[in-house]
Amino acid sequence: MARHSILQTLPEPLRSQALERIQFMTFPAGQVLFTAGERCHGLPLVLSGSVKVQMTGVSGHSIVLYRMGADDICTLSIGCLMTGRGYRAEAVVEEEAEAAMIPRGLFDRLLEQSPEFRLGIMESYGRRLDDLMLLVEEVAFRRMDERLAEWLAARAAQGTIAITHQELAIELGTAREVVSRLLKELERRGQVRLSRGRIDVTGELSGLD
Amino acid sequence: MARHSILQTLPEPLRSQALERIQFMTFPAGQVLFTAGERCHGLPLVLSGSVKVQMTGVSGHSIVLYRMGADDICTLSIGCLMTGRGYRAEAVVEEEAEAAMIPRGLFDRLLEQSPEFRLGIMESYGRRLDDLMLLVEEVAFRRMDERLAEWLAARAAQGTIAITHQELAIELGTAREVVSRLLKELERRGQVRLSRGRIDVTGELSGLD
DNA sequence: CTGGCGTCGGTGATAAAGTCACAGAGCAAG
DNA sequence: CTTGCTCTGTGACTTTATCACCGACGCCAG
Structure with a gap:
């Protein structure tokens, strides 16, 4: 059941307790996971498939920011989850994807109780920032x-x-x-x-x- | 002493314990806080002044990614702190700045023991991601x-x-x-x-x- | 099977931005 | 005043973006 490395690092009984509150979902290709402005109700862990995250400027032009695949964490959701602000980008499923949705309360509890979970989140977070910085460079200079x-x-x-x-x-x-x-x-x-x-x-x- | 809102939210005795391990530092204008490739040895909380974060592409061109001012957190450091990878950008002090440096061990302990600290970190993270996404749009389309x-x-x-x-x-x-x-x-x-x-x-x- | 329609791709003209090369202006130290 | 450095201005050219338009392709209904 815990088909995501960050869940596998959890010690029992925390893992079992977490699995009870996690919702496992499947999204068909083409499905929109979230759109700009929408509120966030959980942190998605991607188990399989492929999801692209893109944003549309005021001009109406769009650009793909990054992709998520198996074992990725939708770190973009963290900010929305914790502050209640809406998403600025949208996410579209490219290849049928399975995801585990961690509700806000559980997310906070896992951060509190598992050093490995903290590390996993912060790692993912760092990678996402790096990706975006690389994209800025690419768009600006290449x-x-x-x-x-x-x-x-x-x-x-x-x-x-x-x-x-x-x-x-x-x-x-x-x-x-x-x-x-x-x-x-x-x-x-x-x-x-x-x-x-x-x-x-x-x-x-x-x-x- | 706790001149950063995220430190002020800490309950006693956690705050006092934290303050013992935090190093307060002052950086003159022009000082380089960190450069690309450098390792990170603590999470800087900016207390005053102004610091710009910029990156240089392979082409040799540079771009300013964002600025940090009073009460900001250098979220860029978190990824480096937790994973041991080097910085991808560099930070330069513009106006003389004071910062509180949180060592890695303390950072993890604060994440564990304070829900307010967790919230503050995640909020700051979300804001930084938003900034970078806005920058991508700006550079790409405006x-x-x-x-x-x-x-x-x-x-x-x-x-x-x-x-x-x-x-x-x-x-x-x-x-x-x-x-x-x-x-x-x-x-x-x-x-x-x-x-x-x-x-x-x-x-x-x-x-x- | 054919005619109509919506999407997709090709292209010219022009404007905006980036690149390269170089010259001259402003400033400071000797 | 001269020397040397940084900063600014500009011409010529390339690359990218924008606007306008048309024809090609694929699909579906008649």
């Missing part, structure tokens, strides 16, 4: 063609990716036209083949030029 | 002239700011030339007057055009 090539290479060194240019633009926080043009350039160089809603990676993407 | 005007307006609705174009470029995460040109444009419109290392705000900056 070239879009490099970022696009890296994104593609990370998904499929060789092979097919099912994604529209618009979705890819949101991943990178840019405009659809920019993605289209950069992809077209990659196609001219023979590094990808393009079709509607699909990108086939055919050549080396990184370390070229 | 126009530089707007951001520059807002930055100036926030510092001095009317009056003088002592800063070089290069420093201002780091505040906004852009290039010095871009700042110089935008400032020149503002000067042409009569909204600022420029001199070496100084900007005089003379007109309305926000809400125009």
Whole structure:
């Protein structure tokens, strides 16, 4: 039952007591876990699947902030959980995901009673801050063609990716036209083949030029 | 002695015990609190003054991530403190600052024994995440002239700011030339007057055009 | 099977921002 | 006054963002 490493570190009888109060849930692909402005009613521990967290600016543009996968903790929820403020971002399930929801009272009690739980939370927290700082640097200073090539290479060194240019633009926080043009350039160089809603990676993407 | 709200919430005798192990320090303007890669040996609570946190990308460009002032907590340190990884950013004192350094062992003990301390830490964490998410949006989607005007307006609705174009470029995460040109444009419109290392705000900056 | 419709992708024109290179202005110390 | 350093201004060019529009593709109803 305790299919998350932070739960496995809990000593008995704390673990059993915790498991009684934790709600296990399954979310289908496409499901919205939370949206901007919404209140938070528990800390989600991701057990399986994949969830992307993105935000939309006043301009209406969106950008993907990070992803959560198996054994991740939705640290973004902690702030909302403890202060009662609403979320600033939204979370969308990409691959069917299972999660364990820890209610507020239990979260506080686990923090109190388990040094390992504290460590796990703080570790996750540090990683999330690092991710966001890296993203700031990336958005502020790196070239879009490099970022696009890296994104593609990370998904499929060789092979097919099912994604529209618009979705890819949101991943990178840019405009659809920019993605289209950069992809077209990659196609001219023979590094990808393009079709509607699909990108086939055919050549080396990184370390070229 | 307990000149930080999170210390004031501690009940006796926990507070007295904590104060024995906390080191109070004063840092002059210009002092570097920590640099990228450095290990962290305690959680700083800022009592007074102002500290800016900035990071430098592989490209060599820098950007200011956020500032800490009186009653802030250097949440960035928590991740490093708990995991032993090095800092990714650096912190520089802007106005002479006093800080209370909480060693790792004490931090964990306070988390365990004080619900108010836990709440304070998590609140601070949430605020920091929000700040960074806002920064991502700002850098990714907003126009530089707007951001520059807002930055100036926030510092001095009317009056003088002592800063070089290069420093201002780091505040906004852009290039010095871009700042110089935008400032020149503002000067042409009569909204600022420029001199070496100084900007005089003379007109309305926000809400125009 | 075909015609209509909504989504997706391509592209030109133009504006904003970033990069590179360099020159001149302001300031301080000798 | 000269020297040397930092700070600022600017031209030329590249990259990215924005706006406007059109054609291609896929799907579904008739």
